[in-house]
Amino acid sequence: MISITSKICIVGDFAVGKTSVTERFVNNHFSEKYLTTVGVKIDTREIECPDRGITHKLVIWDVAGSDRFDSAQLAYLRGASGYIYVADGTRANTLRSLVYLKEQLAELYDDPPAIALVNKSDLHTDWEANEEHIDVLRTQIGNVFKTSAKTGDGVEHAIDSLADRILDKIQQQS
Amino acid sequence: MSFPARVADYIQREILRDAQPLCLLIDQDYQLLEAWGDPQWCEPDDVRTGADIRESFEFLAGLPIDEPATLKFVGSRRRGVLHAHLVPEADRCFVVLLDATAEHDAVQAKQQSMNELRLMHARQNLLIQRQRDLISELVETRSELDHHRQEAERLSANKSRFIATMSHEFRTPLASIINYAELAKRPDAGSDTMQKSLETIERSARHLTSLVDAVLDDASLSAGMLELQEDAFDCYLLFDDVATMMAPLAAEKGLSFATLIDPDVPRMVYTDEVRLRQVLINLLGNAIKYTIEGGAQLVAAFKDHKLVMTIADTGPGIGEKDQQRVFEAFERGSRRGETGAGLGLTITLRLVELMGGEMSLDSIPGEGCTVTVQVPVSAHDSDSPPEEIALPTLGDDALATSPRSVLVCDDDDDMIALIEHYLHRSGYGLITSSDTSDAIAKTIKFDPDLVLMDCNVPGIGGVDAARVLRQQGYDKPIVALTASKLRDEEKDVFTRFFRKPTPMQELLREIKRLTH
Numbered sequence: 001m002i003s004i005t006s007k008i009c010i011v012g013d014f015a016v017g018k019t020s021v022t023e024r025f026v027n028n029h030f031s032e033k034y035l036t037t038v039g040v041k042i043d044t045r046e047i048e049c050p051d052r053g054i055t056h057k058l059v060i061w062d063v064a065g066s067d068r069f070d071s072a073q074l075a076y077l078r079g080a081s082g083y084i085y086v087a088d089g090t091r092a093n094t095l096r097s098l099v100y101l102k103e104q105l106a107e108l109y110d111d112p113p114a115i116a117l118v119n120k121s122d123l124h125t126d127w128e129a130n131e132e133h134i135d136v137l138r139t140q141i142g143n144v145f146k147t148s149a150k151t152g153d154g155v156e157h158a159i160d161s162l163a164d165r166i167l168d169k170i171q172q173q174s
Numbered sequence: 175m176s177f178p179a180r181v182a183d184y185i186q187r188e189i190l191r192d193a194q195p196l197c198l199l200i201d202q203d204y205q206l207l208e209a210w211g212d213p214q215w216c217e218p219d220d221v222r223t224g225a226d227i228r229e230s231f232e233f234l235a236g237l238p239i240d241e242p243a244t245l246k247f248v249g250s251r252r253r254g255v256l257h258a259h260l261v262p263e264a265d266r267c268f269v270v271l272l273d274a275t276a277e278h279d280a281v282q283a284k285q286q287s288m289n290e291l292r293l294m295h296a297r298q299n300l301l302i303q304r305q306r307d308l309i310s311e312l313v314e315t316r317s318e319l320d321h322h323r324q325e326a327e328r329l330s331a332n333k334s335r336f337i338a339t340m341s342h343e344f345r346t347p348l349a350s351i352i353n354y355a356e357l358a359k360r361p362d363a364g365s366d367t368m369q370k371s372l373e374t375i376e377r378s379a380r381h382l383t384s385l386v387d388a389v390l391d392d393a394s395l396s397a398g399m400l401e402l403q404e405d406a407f408d409c410y411l412l413f414d415d416v417a418t419m420m421a422p423l424a425a426e427k428g429l430s431f432a433t434l435i436d437p438d439v440p441r442m443v444y445t446d447e448v449r450l451r452q453v454l455i456n457l458l459g460n461a462i463k464y465t466i467e468g469g470a471q472l473v474a475a476f477k478d479h480k481l482v483m484t485i486a487d488t489g490p491g492i493g494e495k496d497q498q499r500v501f502e503a504f505e506r507g508s509r510r511g512e513t514g515a516g517l518g519l520t521i522t523l524r525l526v527e528l529m530g531g532e533m534s535l536d537s538i539p540g541e542g543c544t545v546t547v548q549v550p551v552s553a554h555d556s557d558s559p560p561e562e563i564a565l566p567t568l569g570d571d572a573l574a575t576s577p578r579s580v581l582v583c584d585d586d587d588d589m590i591a592l593i594e595h596y597l598h599r600s601g602y603g604l605i606t607s608s609d610t611s612d613a614i615a616k617t618i619k620f621d622p623d624l625v626l627m628d629c630n631v632p633g634i635g636g637v638d639a640a641r642v643l644r645q646q647g648y649d650k651p652i653v654a655l656t657a658s659k660l661r662d663e664e665k666d667v668f669t670r671f672f673r674k675p676t677p678m679q680e681l682l683r684e685i686k687r688l689t690h
Contacts, residue, residue, distance in 0.1 A: 005228070005235045005236065006236070007235055007236030007237070014289050014292065014293075015289055015292075015293050034187055034289075034290070034293075035282075035284045036282055036289045037249075037288040038247050038249075038278055038281050038282045038285055039245075039246050039248060039249060039255065039278065040233075040245070040247065040248055041248075041249040041250070042232055042233045042248065042249065042250045043251070044232055053287065057235075059232050059233070059235045061233075061234065064247075064255070064285075065289070072244070072245075072246050075243050075244065076245060078237060078238055078243070079236040079237045079238050080236065081236060090300075091296055091300075093296075114682075128300065155211020
């Protein structure tokens, strides 16, 4: 098996559930307690891809929440192989924030594979975001997934799909 | 600028104590060339010379090391939180790592409070927005309720006006009937007076009947109880009949009247002739009634399997505001002071809809009114008119040709007297009864050839009386003659059902058919 390591940055507004999504994906765990991330938290998970003969190690950079990157945050993002944009369905403005973040990144860095997660689908009845908001996100970022870090719905599938696209891109380049 | 040696020494000691720095020198392949420092947050195995440093310090994976960079607060499970400084030199890079756990904790506490406050503010805004939405919904609902209330008040006012109108409309012919009946009873009434009184009574009674029919039709249509009786008929004859009926009314007012039938109209069509006739009479009646000068016309055409009938007049027309209202029950638009129940157009519209058709109104006040009725009809297979049946005179088919007896059960003495008069003259033997128990007893005893039963008679009522008779073995025709409406299962009890008022010749014809 070949081992490939990919840096994935998970970004989005504060309190949208970036750390919870990472925690669900890496440790299959969820905590109700909200704990602000300062700076960046690094975590890893390996995904076996037997059909490709690859062990894919994802190094996930859980970047502190923001609706605009400052220079310190931009330094974290250098060399990323993929982005996970996360928004909170109960706060429509967090979907709009992703569009600004995406525009800011597009000006500075290459355009690696990216997905958007509209998180907190377990609170769907309280969602402020509607299909119109999601369509805008789809146009700007591409694949959009409705996820719940709390229940785990959609998380694994979404990040697996990003990991696949990263491998596709690596294989195309080699 | 360089610090004095003692200060520089002090700073170095402080940094070494608080930040526990680790300095790594790595090459372009991330291999560790040399390391300085011995921090508590790091295991000796993590800094093996020649090893890929990304195994121990995962954050370096994918991170370019050819440019200077500062990564503040890099957290990981294994090593807490570090500040990482990349200091490239030629094809190598120094990586300086400083413990930032204490600083991180202080910043996080502050950031946590700030974010929680922002979250609370966002939730508060959401709640305020929801409250605003609810208030808007409430205002909208209230407005709808107001609208419904006004509509209910308007309908209630219409009903009240209807009752007042009906009261007046009924009283006028009733007063006429009573007064002329009294006049006819006077001993000094001559034959001319008698004849004139009877004619007036008949005319008033027919007017009353038409009023009652209108009210009942409206009630039936409202309750969805009116059923169409569809059959094939000659629509040219229908148009001709209606024209024959309307032309004298127009002539009386000095109006022109014309009927134009497009040659494409099939002669034989399949729909409810009686209801179509009612529609045309209502619309043409209105056209003539409200037109003072000019005239009215009926144009019939056939298009897309629909009979298209246009009724146009040169009357005062109907203002845009009134055009919807005239189709509502008890409304006459602005045409106050006219006689009638105010149900004509309502009934007409409902009948047209019941026939699967459409009705539209086009009018410019002062220039007349055009009503277009489109009714789907299927052209009958045979386009030739049915063989005309010469109606026999009353006497021919009403007279009993062999001795027959009829039991009449009715609690209205006048009605019994009337039926008795006609049945005797037609040659029938008659047994009369004014309540159901008497009628049942006499039927069993005398076994008449036919029972003519009113349904609203004292006792168990005509329907149950008929059921008892059947249970007791009476198998001859039982005919209902009633002013009441009967449900289908009630009608099934009887051999035939007649609704009062019924033309006497029709009743006699049926009695003869059933008894001979």
